[in-house]
Amino acid sequence: MKRLWLIFAQTVTFTVACLFAVQTLKPEWLPRPTDKAVVIQEVAPGASDRPTASFADAAKQALPAVVHIYTSQEVAAPRNPFADDPFFRHFFGDQAQGTQRRAGLGSGVIVSSDGYILTNNHVVEGADEIEVALNDGRKSKARVVGTDPESDLAVLRIPAPEKLPVITFAGGPLRVGDVVLAIGNPFGVGQTVTSGIVSALGRSHLGINTFENFIQTDAAINPGNSGGALVDSNGRLVGINTAIYSQSGGSMGIGFAIPVSLARNVLDQIVRNGNVTRGWIGVEVQEITPELAESFRLPATSGALIAGIMRGSPADKAGVKPGDVLLAVEGRQVTDAQTVLELIAGLEPGRTGRLTLWRGNQNVDVNVAVGRRPRPSKR
Numbered sequence: 001m002k003r004l005w006l007i008f009a010q011t012v013t014f015t016v017a018c019l020f021a022v023q024t025l026k027p028e029w030l031p032r033p034t035d036k037a038v039v040i041q042e043v044a045p046g047a048s049d050r051p052t053a054s055f056a057d058a059a060k061q062a063l064p065a066v067v068h069i070y071t072s073q074e075v076a077a078p079r080n081p082f083a084d085d086p087f088f089r090h091f092f093g094d095q096a097q098g099t100q101r102r103a104g105l106g107s108g109v110i111v112s113s114d115g116y117i118l119t120n121n122h123v124v125e126g127a128d129e130i131e132v133a134l135n136d137g138r139k140s141k142a143r144v145v146g147t148d149p150e151s152d153l154a155v156l157r158i159p160a161p162e163k164l165p166v167i168t169f170a171g172g173p174l175r176v177g178d179v180v181l182a183i184g185n186p187f188g189v190g191q192t193v194t195s196g197i198v199s200a201l202g203r204s205h206l207g208i209n210t211f212e213n214f215i216q217t218d219a220a221i222n223p224g225n226s227g228g229a230l231v232d233s234n235g236r237l238v239g240i241n242t243a244i245y246s247q248s249g250g251s252m253g254i255g256f257a258i259p260v261s262l263a264r265n266v267l268d269q270i271v272r273n274g275n276v277t278r279g280w281i282g283v284e285v286q287e288i289t290p291e292l293a294e295s296f297r298l299p300a301t302s303g304a305l306i307a308g309i310m311r312g313s314p315a316d317k318a319g320v321k322p323g324d325v326l327l328a329v330e331g332r333q334v335t336d337a338q339t340v341l342e343l344i345a346g347l348e349p350g351r352t353g354r355l356t357l358w359r360g361n362q363n364v365d366v367n368v369a370v371g372r373r374p375r376p377s378k379r
Contacts, residue, residue, distance in 0.1 A: 055181060059193045061235030064135045064165035066228055068185040069119060069142070069156075071104040071127035107184035107228030108132065108156065109167050109237065111267060115160035118267055119227030120242055121147045124154050132158050135165070135191060146270035149376055150210035150278075152242055153263060155270045167229060169260055170236035174198055174215065182219040182241055182255065184228025194220040196253075203256060204338050208243050210376070211342060214256040215239045221255035230257040239263070279347030280373035281355075282313020285326065285337045296325055297361055303327045304340045306357075318368040320355065327363065328356035345373060 106123030110116070117132065124130055130142040140158040147154040178198045186192050196219030203214040217230065221244050230239035239257030269276045285304040293301045306324045309316050326334050329343035330353055347353045349372040357364045 055179070055195060055233055058181060058231060058233050058235035059183070062167060062181070062183055062229055062231045062237070063191060063193070065110040065167035066135065066183045066191065067108045067110060067117060068133040068188075068191070069106045069108050069117075069123055069227060070131045070133065071106070071124055072129045073102050073104070073127050074100070105185060105188050105224050106226045107224065107241070109227070109229045109240065110164050111167060111169075113160065113163040113166050115158045115164060116145070116267075116271060117142065117156040117158065118240060118263060119154050119156060120240065121149050121152045121154040123227045124156065125149070130156065132156065146274045146276075148266050148270065148276040151258065151262060151266055151276070152209045153240065153258065153266045153270075155267060167231075167237045168235070169264065170232055170234075170238045174201065174232070174238050174259070176201060179233045180215075180217055180219055180238060181231050181233075181235075182217065182221050182225060182228065182257075183231065184221070184225035184241060186220075186222035186224040188224055192225075196220070196255075199254075201259075206243075206256070208256065211262070211345065212338070213259060213262060213342075214242070215259055217255050217257060218253040219255060220253075221257075225255075275375070277349060278345035278373040279349055279353065279370045280313075281315040281318075281320075281344055281353070281368050281370060282310035283315045283320065283326075283340075284308035284310075285340050287337050288325065296358065298325060298358060302336075303334050303358065304337045314368050314371045318355075318366050320357065320366055320368070321359070323359075324364075325358035326355060327358055330354055331356075344370075349373075 104123065104127065106119060108117040108119035108123070111118050124144060125147070130144070131139055132142045133139045142156040142158045145155040145157050176198050180196060180198055182194045182196070184192065196217050198215060199218050200216040203216050204212040206212055206214065208214075215230065215238065219230070221241050225241045226243075228241045229237055230241050232238050237260050239259050240263050241255065241257045243256045245252060245254040245256075266276055284307050286307045288298065288301045288303050288305055290301055292298075292305060296305075303325045306320060306322055306326055308322055309320060326340060328334055329340070330347070332343055334340055334343065344353070347370040349370050351370055352367050353370045355366045355368055357366060
């Protein structure tokens, strides 16, 4: 029995040794297990690698027409806090207050091949020097053609020895939910594209400008983006980026852009006349509250109460009285005080405008010779 066990052990040992030798020296002699592979799906040769949701073409079309704007302004240097101290003045005499240069930055949009650029008024306001950097790296001094502080728009011009790339203005209506791209120079880091959607249209009563009809977007807009382009998914201009709502100074997803319709009107007037002309009749209005509507026996709270009239103004000469309720301008309904401002501003100075008033429990039509809105005083 012991002999049989010894023979078995030697046989197993020999067999294992042979298998090890074959596995090491001649592995191809051994049978192979069936290969298992994971079946994957690969893109077909020659198929497009571009993702379906890319807006690269829109950015490519708009980018060359968006410029960087650098400004500088000479301002008074901070006054030495000891300058008025008699002891200090005894030893150092009267210290003349010096000046220093203050730099600013923003963005702009080339709107014509001969060098006209549309931007925000607050980007260039008070600037002594303005430099424009094109997308291809070229730089040029710019001059201000005209400004409109009440809409916060300005038009610049740079020399154009050769045709410049131009932005295409959008023609169709913009809708809430449409994809938009904001292009500009945030914080001076260089040309940047951010994406978002149109969050709302017709935003007003924000206290940003006199005339407000903003596009609201969640595309990231930061300091330096002001004056840059807001474009649609085809790279066409729909607005001029202007302001943000922020408690930190950076983007919080609430940005505002001036719609291209308003920007185009201001651009045309500035290029043609050097300034913007708006209608004016010299009235001060206030909102109609439910209490005022009941007091004046109005059927609704639409309209605006005429609270004051400037003496000698067109409204005063036409017989408009404090206490009248303005219901319509040239047949267009007045919904609130902001609407009054916009409707009257849209009247052409020198022509006659028709006002529909509520006076003494009845509608009264009054014709007013429209005057020219005074330009706001500089701050």
